[in-house]
Amino acid sequence: MAASGATPPAVFLCPMESLKNRADFLRANRGRRQVTPGFILLARHRKPGEGDGSVLRVGYTCSKKLGNAVARNRAKRRLREIARAHLPKLGRAGWDYVLIGRPNEAESRQFPNLSDDLKAALNRIHGDQH
Secondary structure, three states, X not given: OOOOOOOOOOOOOOOEEEXXXXXXXXXHHOOEEEEOOOEEEEEEEOOOOOOOOOOEEEEEEOOHHHOOHHHHHHHHHHHHHHHHHHHHHHOXXXXXXXXXXXXXXXXXXXXXXXXXXXXXXXXXHHHHHO
16 A cells, blocks of 8 residues: 555546537548447547647547437447546547447447447557557
8 A cells, every 4th residue: 555645646637629520520530440349439640730739639420320319329428428538548639539339339338348449449549659
């Protein structure tokens, strides 16, 4: 156990913003891609002048193949929650990330498995640089 008064090591949490413009989603589509059972992760390092380099941006999308509006919204809520939990620690400032829900999985996959998928996908995208 740590000595009393000792502070735990600081963990840098990167601030997040939401992607809202279609053009940002299309640019992310030209970046790196990692397919997982629950979703597809797109990642792209922004060029200088493409917004604030000290934040990471994240977007979410689900096609109609996933189901009706209720199913798509539920899947996006789940994707937002795993991103909120893990991207500030594992993501990188100056990067755009897009999570695309996969049919039959984004809505029904066990939450711990979705979290593990995101961690593994980020490790593969950033390689040993992380």
